[in-house]
Amino acid sequence: MLCATVLLAGCQSLPASTAALTNADAVYQQRSPSHDGIGKVYMGREIAEVMGHLGAGWLERPSREREEQPQTLIKALDLKPTDVVADIGAGTGYFSFRMSPLLPQGRVLAVDVQPEMLEIVNALKQEKHITNVETVLGSVTNPNLKDASIDLTLMVDAYHEFDHPREMMQAIVQALKPNGRVVLVEYRGENPLIPIKALHKMTQRQVRKEMSAVGLTWLETKETLPQQHILVFGKQGV
Template identity: 25%
Template sequence: MKHHHNHHGEAGFKRKVDYLDRPERKELLSPAEFIQAMPINKTDTILDLGAGTGFLTIPAAKLVDNTVFALDLDSKMLELIQKKALDADLTNVEVLEASMEEIPLEAGSISIALASLVLHEASSLMDVLSEVNRVVKVGGYFACLEFDTKGTDLKGPPMEIQISAEKLERELGKVGFELVKNWELAEGMYVSIARKKRETNRE
């Protein structure tokens, strides 16, 4: 019996949106600062993985003239992003209802991929990183915000699904990315920025 899965419907969706769009989130890390931590050009094409409410999509679309793809499994989140893009007079936002493990984009079509607090939700980190590696061109970037609350009294997602900065760097290395920057934020979060240095042969 699947038909009642939407019982928290609108209220649940609104709560999620309010949480994702809360002002403190911008104070912790401003979206523009996050995106501009990499060399960014007007001609770049950007992919926002697990885009949610467009926290990164909308600021990214203001920084480039090319397309910013917002990928999410939640069609309502994508509708919200489209509305925000419309309100901001942005015509370069395109939404993709898809999973991070199967990105519906061509190989080497993305200059910068972004993932804010979504990697730990993936069933397979390697699958996601392999897909990121496939769609990002050589010399392109992957920027990620994640939780690592080990050794702190901060609450994040369950410890067993958290991805430490070391683990992320190791796994990125396996798919051809080299870490260029890593810094810690408050609330047990960190940012890692990696550059794709080569193609990897996928078996």
Template identity: 50%
Template sequence: MRQITTFALLTLMVCTGPACSAPPPAQSTATPTTAAVAENAPTYGSVRRSADGIGKTYQGREISAVMGWQGAAWLEREEREREERGSLLLQELALEPGMAIADVGAGTGYYARRMAPLVAPGGTIYAVDVQPQMVAMLTQLAAQPGLDTLVPVQASATDPGLAPESIDLALMVDVYHELEYPHEVLQSLVRALRPGGRLVFVEYRAEDDDVPIKPLHKMSEAQIRKEAALHPLVWERTADTLPWQHVVVFRKR
């Protein structure tokens, strides 16, 4: 019963508010800057837009629509730890004091604020988001006592805005499947990683029909590895210790 309720709540949070009542935004025809586009980058395609997608395809999948800032309450729901066991994810990350971490698609800072004390003293959490409303929430969060290691970052659709070789780990929790330009963002993240740095995808398991999340908001491990293989990344391991999500870990070559 709890799973059915959560699924209904996700449907509500993704599909209510001005962003859903208005016509879907037109897909941009602007070409990303040369610096953002990899040589021989795979071609994006198009399909008839599904209810939960944007009509743009990449590596055989339709890119999901973004869960907008109007869904912030779902990210902070009381039952999230019980359902997703984020505390186990933090153990999987094995964070240490002094590390520089990018929480990409940080949203309300649910994970950023939990990681901040784990990298202190001397560490930094770059809380990255493309939505200005989310960055405003992160800025308020960073002003709270004990969160001086948290640095909000405004990203663009193609670039998370991180300096080259500036981070030890990049984390994307239920974010990658929504990226409008996944190839360019991964390229930028790999550039931002220090040698041997880790890139961690956390995605709802598409292989499991019992995971109560809409299909376009899930990814299979095989699909994640297929897309990561287009970049200088080496698969390290996949942890399935979380109830609903994969934790797929890569290292920069």
């Protein structure tokens, strides 16, 4: 691997672009993919495969209200009417459209890396006559948000699929306002009885470890949902 060569040669002699690549190699490890994984390991966790836009119907399934209690989650966010919220991995806008009525002077930025998902959001936005939801096409390393522009970033069952979690979270931290919050909602990896594939669940310990690595401080965990953690973080030193 390149990182092994660098340890022998000394990073100070490498061009900046090569040193950046080396740092990325040091953050991630590669192995044979397990079932539902991509074989890329970050901080001891194999990254899960992404659910593509062909699974959009599953996001809008009627049973989701009963299984996940989305309104309980929305209430737990403690949104202010003026908040600017980034819904990262927005998919069909399931949560974007549920937050928008609570933000009459604010807005929701529905971010996704799949243009097909954003097309669905835009179609629903027109159908529902909603004006404070905006779509943003992100990349696997950057949500493409302005610096210091976001009050709250929400990721619902999305973070565990990020192809480049370190880079993505660093960009999200950069986009947060000084008192901004990051909220991750993940199926509880501690509970083997929750009928979700193992790589699509996360333990609270793992989430806190990965958020600490990018300069976020754990504020609280709310266990008000039937099957998922609600983990709340803020910038360190704020």
